[in-house]
Amino acid sequence: MPGFELFGNTERKELQDVLDNGVLMRYGFDGMRNGHWKAKELEQALEEKLQVNHAQLVSSGTAAVSVALASAGIGAGDEVIMPTFTFVASFEAIMMLGAIPILVDVDDTLTLDPKAVTEAITTKTKAIMPVHMCGSMANLNTLQTICHEHDLLLIEDSSQATGATYNGKPLGSIGDLGCLSLDFVKIITAGEGGAVLTNNEKFYRHADHYSDHGHDHIGSDRGAETHPFLGYNFRISELHAAVGLAQLRRLDEFVAIQKKNYAIIREALSQIPEVTFRRVPEGGEESYSFLSFFLPDLETSRKVIQAFKENGIDACWNYYDNNWHYIRKWDHLKELKTLYPLSAEVKEGLQYLETKTFKQSDHYIGRNISCLIKLSWTEEEVKERANKMVKAIISVL
Numbered sequence: 395m396p397g398f399e400l401f402g403n404t405e406r407k408e409l410q411d412v413l414d415n416g417v418l419m420r421y422g423f424d425g426m427r428n429g430h431w432k433a434k435e436l437e438q439a440l441e442e443k444l445q446v447n448h449a450q451l452v453s454s455g456t457a458a459v460s461v462a463l464a465s466a467g468i469g470a471g472d473e474v475i476m477p478t479f480t481f482v483a484s485f486e487a488i489m490m491l492g493a494i495p496i497l498v499d500v501d502d503t504l505t506l507d508p509k510a511v512t513e514a515i516t517t518k519t520k521a522i523m524p525v526h527m528c529g530s531m532a533n534l535n536t537l538q539t540i541c542h543e544h545d546l547l548l549i550e551d552s553s554q555a556t557g558a559t560y561n562g563k564p565l566g567s568i569g570d571l572g573c574l575s576l577d578f579v580k581i582i583t584a585g586e587g588g589a590v591l592t593n594n595e596k597f598y599r600h601a602d603h604y605s606d607h608g609h610d611h612i613g614s615d616r617g618a619e620t621h622p623f624l625g626y627n628f629r630i631s632e633l634h635a636a637v638g639l640a641q642l643r644r645l646d647e648f649v650a651i652q653k654k655n656y657a658i659i660r661e662a663l664s665q666i667p668e669v670t671f672r673r674v675p676e677g678g679e680e681s682y683s684f685l686s687f688f689l690p691d692l693e694t695s696r697k698v699i700q701a702f703k704e705n706g707i708d709a710c711w712n713y714y715d716n717n718w719h720y721i722r723k724w725d726h727l728k729e730l731k732t733l734y735p736l737s738a739e740v741k742e743g744l745q746y747l748e749t750k751t752f753k754q755s756d757h758y759i760g761r762n763i764s765c766l767i768k769l770s771w772t773e774e775e776v777k778e779r780a781n782k783m784v785k786a787i788i789s790v791l
């Protein structure tokens with residue numbers, strides 16, 4: 395997945411443009427810029443590539459989720475439904491606004507189970523936030539229907555699946571709002587950065603102002619701008635945007651490389667009857683950033699991970715034992731360990747985590763292994779890796 399594997403002259407050239415005129419900030423300094431507006435250019439390129447009316451760049455993927463929620467008016471005491479399998483950023487971004495993350499089970503797509511989502515809806519629910527983990531997606535048709543029935547917003551986190559499509563449309567462009575990350579390990583990187591995607595003009599205007607202190611961005615005198623509402627600073631810099639711009643132009647190339655490498659490994663693993671693959675919802679096409687498969691049980695998965703390590707097969711994970719991506723090890727969330735006092739609403743809203751169990755998620759995450767698909771492998775290396783993986787799995791079964 396990581397675009398940093400293939401940095402080159404295109405990234406260097408875009409960065410050099412910014413250094414040459416010295417304007418590292420995305421707003422203002424019109425005279426000095428020499429025509430270079432990297433953040434604006436990247437926003438336009440994202441709009442075209444990801445087929446949305448509006449893209450707002452921000453400082454990170456985590457900020458993108460917070461800004462997306464804020465721009466839709468979600469805040470204190472509101473509930474947002476999210477999956478048990480994601481990155482810690484999901485609940486952080488929700489809690490930053492005083493809203494309450496409601497965690498629900500994933501299914502064999504490794505994303506939100508629509509049935510678990512329906513069961514979790516209350517009068518406080520404002521949004522459903524599927525996280526398209528490891529290059530594939532949630533069942534967006536079903537989730538959209540649930541949103542329409544209950545008058546909820548659909549907010550996609552496609553940080554790990556930029557380049558994947560659902561019914562021919564890019565992920566992130568389908569919900570009311572989409573969020574993506576351009577951090578260092580994502581398929582296209584800006585070093586740090588993120589984007590909010592939407593077709594909703596009002597949400598876009600909110601995101602544009604909110605991510606820059608609430609400045610209204612009217613006219614060409616920044617100091618004279620007024621503030622229709624309170625904001626914050628989640629700006630991206632021109633340096634980051636420049637790298638992101640070069641990387642976005644290479645998205646199709648990256649997806650094509652991943653698809654080729656993924657296909658070789660998948661075909662090899664398909665020979666093993668005990669191996670089954672993650673379900674991709676009908677109409678979905680993965681970004682091929684990861685190959686995710688299931689083994690018969692948790693014990694086997696753990697042994698296979700061990701065998702992979704012993705045989706030099708890196709970048710494969712069983713997330714059941716992972717501190718970053720799965721509810722089981724999020725004790726800091728369950729025990730509400732914060733540096734500052736939380737509101738009574740959030741404390742009360744999160745009490746369910748003291749006792750709630752997630753058996754269905756345990757079932758799927760326990761049996762799953764997800765392997766990163768790298769861009770820099772040669773065909774020979776991929777074939778050798780595939781053979782080693784097959785041998786290691788068979789040695790455990």
Ligand SMILES: *Cc1c(COP(=O)(O)O)cnc(C)c1O
Pocket residue numbers: 454455456457480481483484525527551553554575576577586587588
């Ligand atoms: C990386 C990631 C984020 C956060 O992005 P940052 O840019 O690192 O803040 C959010 N959600 C998911 C699923 C991610 O993988």
